[in-house]
Amino acid sequence: MKILVAIKQVIDHHVAIQVKLDNTGVETNNVKMSINPFDEIALEAAIRLQESGIASEVIVVSIGEKPIQTTLRSALAMGADRALLIQTDVETQPLAVAKLLQAVVAQENPQLVLLGKQAIDDDSHQTGQMLAALLNWGQGTNASQIILKDDEVQVTREIDTGLEIISLSLPAVITTDLRLNNPRYIKLPNIMKAKKKPLTILAAEELDVDITPRLQTCKVELPLRRKTGIKVENINELITKLQTEAKVI
Amino acid sequence: MSVLVIAEHNHQTVNSATLSAITAAKQLGIVNVLVIGYHCEEVALSLAKVEGVEQVLVIDNHIYQHFLAETLADTIVPLTSHYTHILAAASSFGKNIMPRIAALLDVVQVSDVIAIESTDTFKRPIYAGNAIATLCTTDKIKVLTIRETAFEPAMMAKGNLAPIHTIQTTLTEKTNQLSRFIEQQLCDSERPELNNASVVVAGGRGMQTKENFQLLYALADQLGGAVGATRAAVDAGFAPNDQQIGQTGKIIAPRLYIGVGISGAIQHLAGIMDSKVIVAINKDENAPILEVADYSLVADWQEVLPDLLNRLKMGN
Known part of the structure; x- marks a missing residue:
């Protein structure tokens, strides 16, 4: 079984982001970039399925400009077999990404597509569901457990009220949540090996998909900051303040 | 429109x-x-x-x-x-x-x-x-x-x-061949739902054990509220996943939020910013949560929380 894992390169989650002074976006120049943490979990899940003999090949795909190759190389070092970069300098939005991935699926014929439930930059939480819709496949979002059984996959989903278990016919799209696994650290010898693994670059135009952005960003600004309040010395003072000043208890 | x-x-x-x-x-x-x-x-x-x-x-x-x-x-x-x-x-x-x-x-x-x-x-x-x-x-x-x-x-x-x-549906049982429901494991609780509770008491890794979370439940019950947790606390098994507050968990806006043993990672703070009043109890005076708290008490929760609970129980 072939598994396709879609990954996005985002500003590293340790970096405190800076909003550009002209309010056109968030500064990405000279900022540390890395794989979206949720996509890393998706990749780890795929690699484990391969290690347990269920998956035959793990292909990793990303969309964007050439520097993304470094993130794809890390994915290969983690354990993916080969990588595909869909090259474009157009701002990629979830619907366009889903359409490009649909075209990749048509070429590669995977039985399973894994992606993170959301990217930590735009927090859209859309791409997996959109891809499943375009492919007319079943979707298992926010997966905290994935069990493959013959031609079905059982997905435990994290929902607001607890957990939901569903079964999907294969092929299917699954988006991964935090508690599915803890991604492995990349070992040095694997970084060397990854240099020899195939990484194909394909121009987005070749996939014949309209990826013109349909959402325009008018402005990006800082949120209103909460003012720092006061320090209280003890429980007495806290209770008094909550009762008489804040009037919340 | x-x-x-x-x-x-x-x-x-x-x-x-x-x-x-x-x-x-x-x-x-x-x-x-x-x-x-x-x-x-x-x-x-x-x-x-x-x-x-x-x-x-x-x-x-x-x-x-x-x-x-x-x-x-x-x-x-x-x-x-x-x-x-x-x-x-x-x-x-x-x-x-x-x-x-x-x-x-x-x-x-x-x-x-x-x-x-x-x-x-x-x-x-x-x-x-x-x-x-x-x-x-x-x-x-x-x-x-x-x-x-x-x-x-x-x-x-x-x-x-x-x-x-x-409206009559045109779909039948057989329309959806893609997915099938198996079961739900719901966290039944007598407490108000985290999403719309007027008071939320939340704990972080600083709570150290699942047992210590009981004190947060007692405090929440006293205030008629719900209990939330940080990702770190959920990952450590102190609380179930549906209690996670933050960027990838629940976004809450209670009248009163009390964070105990929570340092305040941006992902957690993203989930509490719209709270009316934020109270933080943390022994680390440099914890980021103190910057957004309306009232902060720099103290070890083990020393002050039982006292807070008792005082509230006695009607102050």
């Missing part, structure tokens, strides 16, 4: 997040609400009483006993042609089905809307709320998910009852 709000419910009661989505919808145009479920008359009736709702559409069939995205999207998409906007709450329900609907309609979705600037321009948080983006789209139908905490819930109107129209 005409807006269709997809109601979220458990076949008996409406989720409060839907009432917030109705408030957002009223800013856009005429509001219709769609209820899809099984034996869900009560839900339709209560929504017909909500202020600003012009019409309630109901599709009641046993195939909707469980809310599978594939079945719901195939049911909703054919009903959308008369509408300029399709809305749902940005809950796990809305986040699951709305992108599927948007893609089938070949339109973009705007997730987690916190403000409606005009019928085609919306504000939403990005980077865990560290920036706010204003986005616009010219797509023929605007698909939006609404952040519950950014809009007041719509109220019941006096005496007014919107018409309820029943």
Whole structure:
């Protein structure tokens, strides 16, 4: 079984982001970039399925400009077999990404597509569901457990009220949540090996998909900051303040 | 402008997040609400009483006993042609089905809307709320998910009852060959739901053990509130996953939030920023949560929390 894992390169989650002074976006120049943490979990899940003999090949795909190759190389070092970069300098939005991935699926014929439930930059939480819709496949979002059984996959989903278990016919799209696994650290010898693994670059135009952005960003600004309040010395003072000043208890 | 709000419910009661989505919808145009479920008359009736709702559409069939995205999207998409906007709450329900609907309609979705600037321009948080983006789209139908905490819930109107129209589904049990429901493991609790509790007591890794969380439950019960947790506390097994607050967990806006043993990672703070009053109890005076707290007490929770609980129990 072939598994396709879609990954996005985002500003590293340790970096405190800076909003550009002209309010056109968030500064990405000279900022540390890395794989979206949720996509890393998706990749780890795929690699484990391969290690347990269920998956035959793990292909990793990303969309964007050439520097993304470094993130794809890390994915290969983690354990993916080969990588595909869909090259474009157009701002990629979830619907366009889903359409490009649909075209990749048509070429590669995977039985399973894994992606993170959301990217930590735009927090859209859309791409997996959109891809499943375009492919007319079943979707298992926010997966905290994935069990493959013959031609079905059982997905435990994290929902607001607890957990939901569903079964999907294969092929299917699954988006991964935090508690599915803890991604492995990349070992040095694997970084060397990854240099020899195939990484194909394909121009987005070749996939014949309209990826013109349909959402325009008018402005990006800082949120209103909460003012720092006061320090209280003890429980007495806290209770008094909550009762008489804040009037919340 | 005409807006269709997809109601979220458990076949008996409406989720409060839907009432917030109705408030957002009223800013856009005429509001219709769609209820899809099984034996869900009560839900339709209560929504017909909500202020600003012009019409309630109901599709009641046993195939909707469980809310599978594939079945719901195939049911909703054919009903959308008369509408300029399709809305749902940005809950796990809305986040699951709305992108599927948007893609089938070949339109973009705007997730987690916190403000409606005009019928085609919306504000939403990005980077865990560290920036706010204003986005616009010219797509023929605007698909939006609404952040519950950014809009007041719509109220019941006096005496007014919107018409309820029943629609027959064209789907059967066999339509959806893609997915199948197996089971739900719900965390039943006597306490108010985290999403809309007026008081939330939350614990972080600083609570050290699952047993220590009992003190937070006792405090929450005393205040009539719910208990939340940070990702670190959930990962450590101190609390179940549905209690996680933050960028990837629940976004809350209680009247009073009390964070205990929580340092305040940005992902957690993203989930509590709209709280009216934030109280932080932490022994580390450099903990980031203290920067956003209205009242902070720099102390070891083990020394002060039992005292706080006792004082509240004694009516101060």
